[in-house]
Amino acid sequence: DVPATIDYVLNYTKADKVNYIGFSQGAGTFFIMCSERPEYCDKVGLFIALAPAARHTNTKSLPYKVLAKTINSMEYVLNLCGMQEVFSKGALSQEFLAFFCQFHWISELVCGTAEAMFDSFHPGSIRKETLKVLFGHFPAGTSTQNMARYGQSMNSDRFQKFDYGSYKNIKLYGSHEPPSYNLSAVSAPAVVIYGKNDRLVDERDVSWLLERLPNVMEAVRVSDPLWNHLDVTYSHLTNHSIFPKINNYLLKYSND
Template sequence: MALYDVTAAIDYALSTTGNTEVYYVGFSMGTTIFFALMSEKPQYAAKIKAAALMGPVAYVENIKGPLRLLADYSNDLDTLFGLMGQYEFLPSGPEMDYLAQNFCGVDDKLSPVCENILFLISGFDEVELNKEYVPIYLSHTPAGTSIHTVNHYGQLVLKGVFQMYDWGRIGNEKHYGQGEPPMYNLHVDTPPIALYWGQNDWLADPKDVARLSSELKNVVVNQRVEHDQWNHMDFVWGIHAKEYVYEYLINFLSKY
């Protein structure tokens, strides 16, 4: 995603508009992709005016919830799902849509269960959750991703580092020409970076964000969201995301 997808998106935007730079706004995995991009293709730093990163994820040693439990089995995920011919993790589908629409409405008895499914992923914050939209959220969350993506994060949880995908010794020799995956370099030159993070974020834990920010060279904003229960998904659908995050983010970008 860092080497091909986001570079293609940036280059397409620049060639279409005639501009020489773009703004980069990333959330969650979008921030991981940014850090990998800066490490592996540092020339793209010159194409980005500034980067606003919400719920930044590079180090994940302190994540909480079910994804932390999955990390213990990360080395077996590829093998197990490959044997079953399954390469997508938690894809969305009609079954989940049906359950969301018929059992997760505000007045449904199972509504609290539906809400807790979301909270178990990102951290608990009832104040910022628009309960009327829970059926819609669950129709799109989780939305499916590559088994390799989930496995990669699991590897990073267990190892406590920010490095490339571990294919095993033989696979690493094939992909990287060495037995261990190379580390991503967080010390490279980057455009100005703003980090926005929540105290109750289970996926971008404050301790991991602090470690990340200490290694980046050009952090000009390192902002804790001023709501103690702010969780990971609040950046996307929090009722007051505009006031807590987006207005600050737009103000940051306007300076560049």
């Protein structure tokens, strides 16, 4: 999808290069694209990685770890039952949250606490009104294999391809173990922005990633010590926590 999107934008705008901003898995997919199809990295003038998800060796979120590891261990059974998607929008659990979190006193007390327990607590960062909108659309579904891959990444100190088991790995990869993605192929100029209080993408894994990216212009740890993973998309504090840095780089790497 990412190469197709890049080609579409370049064909439509007639620009020479595109600037790419990836949050979490959106950054992870960019790393994979550069590893697998490096010619597309050459089409990117600037890459801004927000809380980039590569390996998850040091993930601290207990609910996230239990969820991903459980799905990984049960993936074969879930597939046999025809469950290729989990947490789909419109499912009973999502519809319940959408209704439940609309109540003013519940949205922050219960739904806000649930969101914080999944990531980390940052009082006052995500407003009640945002929580109401958020849970009207979240979760919106993902593939079972995608969640299983995150479960696998928590058991490894590498950023690697999907582990299908020794027999299928040999057929697909020619080795018992899945190969690592080639992070040295991420040649586009990169700016990495992350938070100290992120319990999904731990800063130790970000440091590991930074040591392997070949063209990091700047690594920015948000000054707010409570800045976490979901703040990137839902906090009302983004206008001074991360937007100025993003805007400065976009202006620098954009044509008039």
